[in-house]
Amino acid sequence: MARSTAEGKAPGKAAKAPKAGKTAPKPAATTRQRGVTMTDVAKHAGVSRTTVSFVLSNRENAGISEETRNRIAQAVQELGYRPNAGARALASQRSDWYGIVTEIVTAPFAVDIIKGAQDQAWLDRRFLLIAPSDQADAHGPNQGLEDAAIEKLLEQRVEGLLYAATYHRGVHVPESANEVPTVLINCFDADGKLPSIVPDERAGGRVAVERLLQAGHRRIGIINLDPDIPAAIGRLEGAREALAAAGRELDPELVVSGHATADGGYAAACTILDRYKEGEGRPTALFCLNDRMAMGAYDAIKERGLTIPGDIAVIGFDNQELIAAYLRPKLTTVALPFEEMGALGVRTLAALTAGQPIAADQQLVDCPLLERSSV
Amino acid sequence: MARSTAEGKAPGKAAKAPKAGKTAPKPAATTRQRGVTMTDVAKHAGVSRTTVSFVLSNRENAGISEETRNRIAQAVQELGYRPNAGARALASQRSDWYGIVTEIVTAPFAVDIIKGAQDQAWLDRRFLLIAPSDQADAHGPNQGLEDAAIEKLLEQRVEGLLYAATYHRGVHVPESANEVPTVLINCFDADGKLPSIVPDERAGGRVAVERLLQAGHRRIGIINLDPDIPAAIGRLEGAREALAAAGRELDPELVVSGHATADGGYAAACTILDRYKEGEGRPTALFCLNDRMAMGAYDAIKERGLTIPGDIAVIGFDNQELIAAYLRPKLTTVALPFEEMGALGVRTLAALTAGQPIAADQQLVDCPLLERSSV
DNA sequence: CTTCGCAGGTAACGCGCGTTAGCTACGAGG
DNA sequence: CCTCGTAGCTAACGCGCGTTACCTGCGAAG
Numbered sequence: 053m054a055r056s057t058a059e060g061k062a063p064g065k066a067a068k069a070p071k072a073g074k075t076a077p078k079p080a081a082t083t084r085q086r087g088v089t090m091t092d093v094a095k096h097a098g099v100s101r102t103t104v105s106f107v108l109s110n111r112e113n114a115g116i117s118e119e120t121r122n123r124i125a126q127a128v129q130e131l132g133y134r135p136n137a138g139a140r141a142l143a144s145q146r147s148d149w150y151g152i153v154t155e156i157v158t159a160p161f162a163v164d165i166i167k168g169a170q171d172q173a174w175l176d177r178r179f180l181l182i183a184p185s186d187q188a189d190a191h192g193p194n195q196g197l198e199d200a201a202i203e204k205l206l207e208q209r210v211e212g213l214l215y216a217a218t219y220h221r222g223v224h225v226p227e228s229a230n231e232v233p234t235v236l237i238n239c240f241d242a243d244g245k246l247p248s249i250v251p252d253e254r255a256g257g258r259v260a261v262e263r264l265l266q267a268g269h270r271r272i273g274i275i276n277l278d279p280d281i282p283a284a285i286g287r288l289e290g291a292r293e294a295l296a297a298a299g300r301e302l303d304p305e306l307v308v309s310g311h312a313t314a315d316g317g318y319a320a321a322c323t324i325l326d327r328y329k330e331g332e333g334r335p336t337a338l339f340c341l342n343d344r345m346a347m348g349a350y351d352a353i354k355e356r357g358l359t360i361p362g363d364i365a366v367i368g369f370d371n372q373e374l375i376a377a378y379l380r381p382k383l384t385t386v387a388l389p390f391e392e393m394g395a396l397g398v399r400t401l402a403a404l405t406a407g408q409p410i411a412a413d414q415q416l417v418d419c420p421l422l423e424r425s426s427v
Numbered sequence: 428m429a430r431s432t433a434e435g436k437a438p439g440k441a442a443k444a445p446k447a448g449k450t451a452p453k454p455a456a457t458t459r460q461r462g463v464t465m466t467d468v469a470k471h472a473g474v475s476r477t478t479v480s481f482v483l484s485n486r487e488n489a490g491i492s493e494e495t496r497n498r499i500a501q502a503v504q505e506l507g508y509r510p511n512a513g514a515r516a517l518a519s520q521r522s523d524w525y526g527i528v529t530e531i532v533t534a535p536f537a538v539d540i541i542k543g544a545q546d547q548a549w550l551d552r553r554f555l556l557i558a559p560s561d562q563a564d565a566h567g568p569n570q571g572l573e574d575a576a577i578e579k580l581l582e583q584r585v586e587g588l589l590y591a592a593t594y595h596r597g598v599h600v601p602e603s604a605n606e607v608p609t610v611l612i613n614c615f616d617a618d619g620k621l622p623s624i625v626p627d628e629r630a631g632g633r634v635a636v637e638r639l640l641q642a643g644h645r646r647i648g649i650i651n652l653d654p655d656i657p658a659a660i661g662r663l664e665g666a667r668e669a670l671a672a673a674g675r676e677l678d679p680e681l682v683v684s685g686h687a688t689a690d691g692g693y694a695a696a697c698t699i700l701d702r703y704k705e706g707e708g709r710p711t712a713l714f715c716l717n718d719r720m721a722m723g724a725y726d727a728i729k730e731r732g733l734t735i736p737g738d739i740a741v742i743g744f745d746n747q748e749l750i751a752a753y754l755r756p757k758l759t760t761v762a763l764p765f766e767e768m769g770a771l772g773v774r775t776l777a778a779l780t781a782g783q784p785i786a787a788d789q790q791l792v793d794c795p796l797l798e799r800s801s802v
Numbered sequence: 803c804t805t806c807g808c809a810g811g812t813a814a815c816g817c818g819c820g821t822t823a824g825c826t827a828c829g830a831g832g
Numbered sequence: 833c834c835t836c837g838t839a840g841c842t843a844a845c846g847c848g849c850g851t852t853a854c855c856t857g858c859g860a861a862g
Contacts, residue, residue, distance in 0.1 A: 089817090089818060089819085090818065090819065091818080091819095099841080099842090100841070100842045100843080101818095101819085101842090102820090102821080102822095102841080102842060102843080102844095103840085103841065103842080105819070105820060105821080106820095106821095106841095109820080116839095116840070116841080117839085117840070117841095120840080120841085134578070134581055134582055135582055135818085135819080136517070136582065136584060136817090136818055136819070137513075137582045137583045137584070138512075138513035138514075138516045138517050138522070138583070138584060138817095138818085138819095139513075139517050139817070139818035139819045139820095139847090140818080140819055140820075141513045141819095141847095142511070142513050142514050142517055142817090142818080142819070142820095142846095142847050142848065142849090143818075143819040143820040143821080143846080143847055144819080144820055144821090144847085145820090145847070147513070157541065157542055157545055158542060160535065160538040160539065160542065163535040163538050164535065166532065167532055167533060167535065167559075170532055170557075170559050171559070174559065174572075179556075179579060179583070180557070181554075181556065182545075182555075182557050184542070184545050184546070184549065197549075203509070204554060206509055207509055207510055207511065207512040208512045208513070208554070209511060209512070209513060313753065314753035314754075314755060315755070318755065344749075344753055347753055348753075348755070351755050354729065372749060374719075374747060374749040374750055375749055375750070375753070378688065378689035378719055378722055378723075378750070379689075380689060380690070380693065380723070380726050464847095464848060464849085465848065465849065466848080466849095474811080474812090475811070475812045475813080476812090476848095476849085477811080477812060477813080477814095477850090477851080478810085478811065478812080480849070480850060480851080481811095481850095481851095484850080491809095491810070491811080492809085492810070492811095495810085495811085510848085510849080511847090511848055511849070513847095513848085513849095514817090514847070514848035514849045514850095515848080515849055515850075516817095516849095517816095517817050517818065517819090517847090517848080517849070517850095518816080518817055518848075518849040518850040518851080519817085519849075519850055519851085520817070520850090
């Protein structure tokens with residue numbers, strides 16, 4: 053290194069002419085000006101920038117006269133000042149931003165999670181940055197998308213991370229998510245200790261079957277999903293509980309698994325309906341573990357000249373509005389509480405970032421029964 | 428509040444001894460350290476911060492030796508350095524962020540617009556900030572939400588704004604949107620000159636009816652939406668054109684408007700089907716102007732013991748996957764190009780912010796026919 | 803020998819803001 | 833007289849980074 057320190061130039065603080073008179077009116081105030089800074093506001097109001105900062109951030113302890121506050125407010129108005137979120141974040145070392153990384157952007161099934169989170173964040177005066185992840189198993193063309201998404205969010209210095217899945221399952225969250233508080237929504241940490249928020253499938257299954265029992269049905273067919281996924285396990289267990297509470301058992305013969313589609317539901321319903329004759333063991337109600345399968349079941353029932361709910365009652369799960377509310381008759385179903393989970397996710401994150409304890413490592417959210425016309 | 432969150436430990440800058448020699452291996456490099464700055468990287472690599480900046484932003488003209496580049500890359504790696512997006516935006520006066528304000532968050536019908544925009548933004552290495560707006564006519568409880576949303580986005584210093592609607596219509600965009608380039612998606616500016624991107628409803632209607640004609644149908648019933656909305660006007664006009672091209676006219680008797688729901692479609696289909704006897708003027712095909720109505724029409728047709736497409740062919744519009752792909756038989760329909768519109772919106776915005784001219788003030792996006800099994 | 807160009811850097815300023823020391827009256831207490 | 837608040841401000845630093853001006857060899861041209 054040559055030359056002992058710079059020293060040479062550095063006229064330094066020279067600039068910034070003293071600007072004594074606060075009376076200078078500076079009439080050149082064009083409205084709706086871009087790049088209006090806090091300093092402009094200060095000048096316009098005839099105070100220092102610090103004072104403006106104090107007023108804008110509602111600092112209570114350091115008293116500013118009411119009159120000064122008003123002058124500043126007016127200057128803000130007249131100049132159309134708008135704070136620079138980036139600069140604020142930089143200076144204050146906090147961002148008021150959360151990030152949510154989710155495959156829901158690419159597979160918009162559980163889109164209400166985003167809505168719920170978004171709304172809650174908005175209420176908390178925080179901003180939700182949404183980053184897309186790739187589909188489920190991450191072997192698609194967008195291999196690294198998920199890591200990149202998290203990376204991007206961290207570059208924005210989000211204070212917390214939400215990770216949401218389209219359907220209830222175990223997931224592996226990339227390591228980098230550990231750098232900030234992270235909450236899982238509609239999924240759970242397959243190998244770690246991240247707090248998660250999932251639907252209470254079991255209670256949902258219970259309430260569905262209870263409803264059917266209450267309507268007088270004694271033989272209840274169950275159209276099951278892939279038996280290994282959390283949704284199927286929980287819902288079936290709930291069904292079993294409801295039956296047990298009524299002193300009955302779940303008849304394995306009445307449980308048919310199928311592909312989680314309308315076609316799968318159609319096939320499964322056909323199987324069950326054709327296995328018995330009316331009155332001779334044929335179920336009078338069908339609990340379909342998701343609405344798409346219920347949609348198929350509708351067809352199978354109608355095809356056989358049976359009516360809903362007259363001959364066969366049907367109850368679904370998921371409350372996919374587009375299906376449940378438009379099927380004829382409208383489908384009674386158990387709702388997946390997407391919005392509520394999203395909102396709770398944000399609230400949990402808020403607690404975490406504030407260093408407060410959270411209720412539990414895994415929070416269950418209730419799945420309410422939505423009565424329509426199929427029972 | 429104390430900051431003792433999960434990662435509460437975070438020994439912070441503690442380490443980071445001056446480290447003059449570039450040979451120092453610095454074994455204390457804890458991975459996953461927060462608050463690593465560019466200066467840290469520079470020290471670690473034994474260069475100045477400026478050099479690091481040059482390397483990281485790929486400055487070509489100012490030559491940095493390959494070896495230096497590598498040392499820096501390695502330092503970045505070892506320290507887990509992550510640029511601070513906010514600081515970068517502040518210094519460079521550009522943000523690489525777009526904002527999208529949309530009611531889609533609250534009414535997720537056209538959610539693919541977001542997906543398309545998100546994907547395109549990602550490709551362009553830009554970040555899409557999503558802000559919720561209130562429902563359509565803005566007389567809900569969230570009155571000021573929309574303005575607040577735009578305000579928030581501008582505080583983030585987004586370089587451009589996207590404004591997306593759930594269904595094709597005219598909208599009034601708040602004034603503040605004029606401060607940055609703005610593009611409308613799936614809607615158009617009712618009173619101004621903002622560029623917009625909308626589906627080509629007319630071509631969509633044309634292709635649907637052409638398909639039916641090509642399949643040999645001569646009497647085509649049309650189940651119309653509210654006749655005053657852009658979608659209805661365009662699609663109907665397209666149908667008329669297709670008929671005209673085949674030397675036919677649109678028979679007003681065969682056009683029935685109804686509520687845009689499954690029930691509405693059911694009622695309208697009943698009206699049409701019951702008005703004529705088979706072979707005596709009863710249409711052999713139904714063009715439903717949206718998929719929900721097609722869903723209802725299916726019921727009406729099946730109820731009458733008719734088959735699809737054997738007795739009556741059905742074609743829908745919108746391609747609501749949840750309906751179209753799960754109806755039995757699967758519904759042939761015209762797709763609303765949501766993703767494509769979202770992507771084009773981002774591309775248009777990129778052009779605008781770059782000062783380039785855009786193709787046209789109103790860009791039409793094609794609505795492709797999706798062949799399934801109902802024709 | 804001086805001069806110039808060029809490769810390979812570095813010091814320092816400022817982006818807009820939060821925040822911490824002050825600094826100036828001005829009145830009360832000793 | 834001096835000290836000590838307290839109300840009501842202001843100067844100045846630094847957040848992490850992009851960027852401009854400048855500096856230092858060093859070999860080639862003049």
